[in-house]
Amino acid sequence: MNIIRLSCLALLMVVFAMACKPNTSDVMVETIDTAYIRQLPNMADTIIPMMPDTGTRLLGVVRGETIVLGNGQKSMQLWYDVQGQIVLMTERQLGKLVDSVAFYPNGQRIFKLNFNDKGKADGSAKYFYSDGRVREDGRFVNGIKTGVWRSFDEAGMLKETHEYTSLGEKLK
Template identity: 30%
Template sequence: MMKNLTLSTLFLAFLFLKQSNANAQVSPRIFDTAILKVDSVLVLKSTDSAFSIEVFYDSTGIFQIINETSDTNSALYFDEAQYLVAFTRCARDTCWEYEYYKNGILKSVHAYNTNEDDYIKYPYRSVYRRKYDCDGRIKEEREYEYGTQVSRVRGYFPNGQLKFEGQASDWHGEFGLFHYYHPNGRLESKGEYVRSESPLEESQKVGVWQYFDEDGVLINEENYSE
């Protein structure tokens, strides 16, 4: 029986996954998942049939066997209660890491390129990250500039409407011009952030910020540099 792996070991574990078939054609997908129950089967499969994984549970709710049909290297991670909490797969020089809520809904996905030339210093280069709420609705996405930790970040309301957009760094938070929106799509505020000096600090507003009501009328301006 596979030993339980906690989330604290997940990061180190998925970085050491080896490359698989050099001709594999894969793409990141959101999976059809089933809530884990006793005497149940959890099925993960991509819509393009690149792979299919089945996890079988016995009457006590403990997984017993995993059947996999895939042209990529993959690994599944379970918590102490035998809930699937993460799934990773790799092909060529790209890996995808998926995290799940306990109801089987996708929580986040992180796509990254492995870097064999300088693995210890830069183990991976992010391509994008996406976060979802417990109902499967997207909350935030980041599209990265190649070879950097800088991304174009967008946040969303539960209805899918754009909530904010700007630039961010994984290490130094938001920076540059940001736009925030009301639920009706109109501009709520705009202004610039300055990078934080530490990952433990929040980015600070700088310069003049403008604030608008739900009709798009300017209602306030504040200068954060004074």
């Protein structure tokens, strides 16, 4: 009987500790399967080499390629640094930008953004530290920060919260 009481007490303590959890960056970014990404050229209908523009060169990009899949239904642009590591990946469906991901040298994501059919950030957005912890998260609507945005320190603790209007104006 005492064992049952102790077990129930221990379970209640665990539940209480979880309920009292502080605001932390509890979302860890998943590691990107770069082995899968590196196999994309083998699955491609067409591969088109690309040269970086000024903006992508600033990220350390030295070359790129467009991987066309599914008879042109989908394409992936992969941008590589001098060591051959993937620095940036974008995905298009039917020619429209739908996703963009940039990578730290260790393979973790720098950011994760979704895009609308006009090519503007739209939907949930996350920016990460190099260990995968969330640095900032919030939502874009048609390229404008909207709603509540949270910033976290490197330990994952909430630093600050800001709220934005639908026009992108920060509320006090």
